[in-house]
Amino acid sequence: MFFALSIIFVVLLIIYEMFIDSSQSREKFGFGFIFSSDWEPVKEEFGALTFIYGTVVSSLIALAIALPISIGVAVFLSEIAGKTVGTSIGFLIEILAAIPSIIYGFWGIFVLAPYMRESFQPFLQNYLGFIPLFQGTPFGFGMMTAGIILAIMITPIISSITRDVLKAIPVSQREAAYALGATKWEAIKMALLNAKSGILGATVLGLGRAVGETMAVTMVIGNRAQIKTSLFEPAYSMASVIANEFAEASGQMHISSLIEVGLILFGVTFIINSLARFLIFSVTRKADMK
Amino acid sequence: MQEVLINTDILTEENIPEKTKKGIAALSTVGLTVTFDSRPAISDVNISFLKNKVTSIIGPSGCGKSTLLRSFNYMHDLIPKSEVTGKIIVLGKNINEYDSVGLRKKVGMVFQKPNPFPTLSVFENVVAGLKYTGNNKKSELEEICENVLKLSGLWDEVKDRLKVSALALSGGQQQRLCIARTLAVSPDIILMDEPTSALDPISTSKIEESIFHLKQNYTLIIVTHNMQQAARVSDYTAYMYLGKLIELASTRKIFTSPSEKLTEEYITGKFG
Amino acid sequence: MRKEDLLFDKKNLRKRKIINTIMLSLCIIAAAMAVVPLIYIFFYTAGAGLTSLNFDFFTALPKPFGEDGGGMVNAIVGTVILIGLGGLFGIPIGILTGIYVSEYSGSLMSNVVKFITDVLSGIPSIVIGIFAYGLIVLPMQRFSALAGGFALGILMIPTVTRITEEMLKLVPQTLREASLALGISRWKTTLRITLRTASSGIITGVLLAIARAAGETAPLLFTSFGNSFWSTSLDQPMASIPVQIFNYAISPYDEWHRKAWAGAFVLISIVFIVNLIVRVVTRNKYSGSV
Ligand SMILES: Nc1ncnc2c1ncn2[C@@H]1O[C@H](COP(=O)(O)OP(=O)(O)O)[C@@H](O)[C@H]1O
Ligand SMILES: [Mg+2]
Numbered sequence: 001m002f003f004a005l006s007i008i009f010v011v012l013l014i015i016y017e018m019f020i021d022s023s024q025s026r027e028k029f030g031f032g033f034i035f036s037s038d039w040e041p042v043k044e045e046f047g048a049l050t051f052i053y054g055t056v057v058s059s060l061i062a063l064a065i066a067l068p069i070s071i072g073v074a075v076f077l078s079e080i081a082g083k084t085v086g087t088s089i090g091f092l093i094e095i096l097a098a099i100p101s102i103i104y105g106f107w108g109i110f111v112l113a114p115y116m117r118e119s120f121q122p123f124l125q126n127y128l129g130f131i132p133l134f135q136g137t138p139f140g141f142g143m144m145t146a147g148i149i150l151a152i153m154i155t156p157i158i159s160s161i162t163r164d165v166l167k168a169i170p171v172s173q174r175e176a177a178y179a180l181g182a183t184k185w186e187a188i189k190m191a192l193l194n195a196k197s198g199i200l201g202a203t204v205l206g207l208g209r210a211v212g213e214t215m216a217v218t219m220v221i222g223n224r225a226q227i228k229t230s231l232f233e234p235a236y237s238m239a240s241v242i243a244n245e246f247a248e249a250s251g252q253m254h255i256s257s258l259i260e261v262g263l264i265l266f267g268v269t270f271i272i273n274s275l276a277r278f279l280i281f282s283v284t285r286k287a288d289m290k
Numbered sequence: 291m292q293e294v295l296i297n298t299d300i301l302t303e304e305n306i307p308e309k310t311k312k313g314i315a316a317l318s319t320v321g322l323t324v325t326f327d328s329r330p331a332i333s334d335v336n337i338s339f340l341k342n343k344v345t346s347i348i349g350p351s352g353c354g355k356s357t358l359l360r361s362f363n364y365m366h367d368l369i370p371k372s373e374v375t376g377k378i379i380v381l382g383k384n385i386n387e388y389d390s391v392g393l394r395k396k397v398g399m400v401f402q403k404p405n406p407f408p409t410l411s412v413f414e415n416v417v418a419g420l421k422y423t424g425n426n427k428k429s430e431l432e433e434i435c436e437n438v439l440k441l442s443g444l445w446d447e448v449k450d451r452l453k454v455s456a457l458a459l460s461g462g463q464q465q466r467l468c469i470a471r472t473l474a475v476s477p478d479i480i481l482m483d484e485p486t487s488a489l490d491p492i493s494t495s496k497i498e499e500s501i502f503h504l505k506q507n508y509t510l511i512i513v514t515h516n517m518q519q520a521a522r523v524s525d526y527t528a529y530m531y532l533g534k535l536i537e538l539a540s541t542r543k544i545f546t547s548p549s550e551k552l553t554e555e556y557i558t559g560k561f562g
Numbered sequence: 563m564r565k566e567d568l569l570f571d572k573k574n575l576r577k578r579k580i581i582n583t584i585m586l587s588l589c590i591i592a593a594a595m596a597v598v599p600l601i602y603i604f605f606y607t608a609g610a611g612l613t614s615l616n617f618d619f620f621t622a623l624p625k626p627f628g629e630d631g632g633g634m635v636n637a638i639v640g641t642v643i644l645i646g647l648g649g650l651f652g653i654p655i656g657i658l659t660g661i662y663v664s665e666y667s668g669s670l671m672s673n674v675v676k677f678i679t680d681v682l683s684g685i686p687s688i689v690i691g692i693f694a695y696g697l698i699v700l701p702m703q704r705f706s707a708l709a710g711g712f713a714l715g716i717l718m719i720p721t722v723t724r725i726t727e728e729m730l731k732l733v734p735q736t737l738r739e740a741s742l743a744l745g746i747s748r749w750k751t752t753l754r755i756t757l758r759t760a761s762s763g764i765i766t767g768v769l770l771a772i773a774r775a776a777g778e779t780a781p782l783l784f785t786s787f788g789n790s791f792w793s794t795s796l797d798q799p800m801a802s803i804p805v806q807i808f809n810y811a812i813s814p815y816d817e818w819h820r821k822a823w824a825g826a827f828v829l830i831s832i833v834f835i836v837n838l839i840v841r842v843v844t845r846n847k848y849s850g851s852v
Binding site: 003004006007008010011013014017018020021068069070071072073075076077079080081089091092093094095096098099100101102103104105106107109110111152155156159183184185186188205208211212213214215219239242243246247258259262265266269270272273274276277 | 578579581582585586588589590591592593595596597599600601602603606607610654655658659662663671672674675677678679680681682684685686687688689690691692693695696697700705716719723770773774776777778779780783784787804807808811812819822823826829830833834836837841
């Protein structure tokens, strides 16, 4: 009982502390902090817009890639693969979720970013270069690479929860679909439609993970505070700026501003995760009640 | 013919039959109602169980037999949204004068499926109830262990295997182990909820045999949906239907000339 | 009529069958795509790491740049110490909270605690780093192992809590009832019967939390910081494997990169082995004879 309460105390303390420690910055910049793209430690001018932009865009890229793949994986695991194949691939995907993000980042620096620079981005530019997103110099390190590495990292989360949600849908529903003459895919499609709020929950949970991910992004996003249309360009995320600058921050105001960035990050992930839990909970509870 | 032990009609708050014509009631209830989620599972049950006798409770599945039994040792405490109203007298005292630990020491329980503690050895299983409530004298525990294993008819089969995991025993042996475990805390009343329904005929007959010996020292209340079993082992039989006690009488009377039509229909296999 | 009756139009059977084949194949491809990065990262790390993984790696101190050889013994010991510090309070709190959530489930309080645990597990680890910084580094006026260990401990809590809860829920209710029916108190029942029955599962949960903490980098960057020298003082900065990997990875020196790959391989191996153990143990749990 006492310990159970201690966990509540810890979370409240986290909020309280970040609130207090960011007061300097909050008082000076107010809400303008979120809308300003200045980040100049020397002049003590701080605004988080570029970092928010970097976090949002890289996470959205990740979702756009990870969602279809994850649904495919979940369908494969729950509906197509036999027991042995299903459990072994499920196991591999679990491991994928457990690999430390520093390793993804390291791999990103030495394998993914060079590949993006030399092959993938020039390829995109050749065929889709008329779209502003794919113009400019292929740096390798930048928004797109960060998005892709995040996609790799959140696919296991989204697919394993989606698989669980699919499994929670009663077999009888699928049998009913077959009885009406559905093909396998059509039956699966119905199951997916029925599970959509659970899948949404899984997606939102993956989004939460992407938003808070630090090391892998820091190592491939290029760490340049700018807002550019091209996805090839370097960018900067909220978590990355904290990781890079915190230990060497130049003064009180700098630290306080970094903590405010952390507070925003906390608030955003808090909302995202609560939403996700609520969505997943509502689906699994419905299944329990049947 | 005064075979009817307790005429439920004459049972009121005032005259709970501590002493009936046939003996002393070890446990009786007045107006006992148990609800789950405010839906009654049993309602207004008035019943008495005689000391040192075996009473069977029979009735179709879902009629509330387990619910009735579990209200005798506060097992409903574990279920949120359950409510027990009415009066229960245990060994001459109102049930709410006992705390849950004290009550359960007086009123032991054997469950439908054998459920020995999987991480404990045979010996540790038998003495768990003593050890975890403060008795740590090894010689004493060993003596009790031997006694109760003999009572439950298991001693000869396991005396050389006291140190092995309880899961190494067969299902029937496990159930007798569970009986021994219950006896070890020396209760006065033993509740058994379909103790043989998960067992083969040979194990069943061994358990019935030990039930027969046990009634010298204990009051037994056995839920069963096997009518032959009720007829074989019990002195008295209660018939329940849809959450109500329909009839309680000597086993012979219930099976030969029940007073209630519902009982007769059930006994003769018209339903259930 | 309902949607599904329209869906399974008998006339276009041929077209529907083709769509069926295409979609199912796409799902299989998705599963392959999700597994490929794992295999790639695993073998790449093994290939790059094994060559410089030698006896020295585990026993020697790092050498300054320019000198050959050396190892990471300070970081290895550092990681062990940091995890030990964290585990010291993170594991008990996690287990006790898990007990509370599982054994007292249904009450409003236990639902609140469960929700808070989910919140805690969704907080980005870098934010936990800021928390430890504010709570320990600021008052002490220096980076310290203590702060790093504290951050890791907080991060372990939700993992341990969740697996404890799940493992306790797998213990059959009749075992608890049997124990209570013997007049054993509720608390003793939990401790002596329920917890003991679930112990192997809980141990795997603890292992999982340790493996995860071993790879955490972000929260250590500005708490335990890093240290190129041998240090076991808890009030001083302390090296750790992931931070060392990070520092080496972003350095320009090939020799250091090789060291970092070796470290990465060690981390991946830990993750792999722990997950394998968890797999085996939990499978036994599900098909257990009780
Ligand atoms: N924990 C519970 N929660 C809700 N309803 C219950 C619970 N236990 C029993 N019931 C209900 O009470 C009624 C009697 O059940 P029970 O006593 O188990 O019957 P029996 O043992 O005679 O088969 C049933 O309708 C059952 O659904
Ligand atoms: Mg029953």
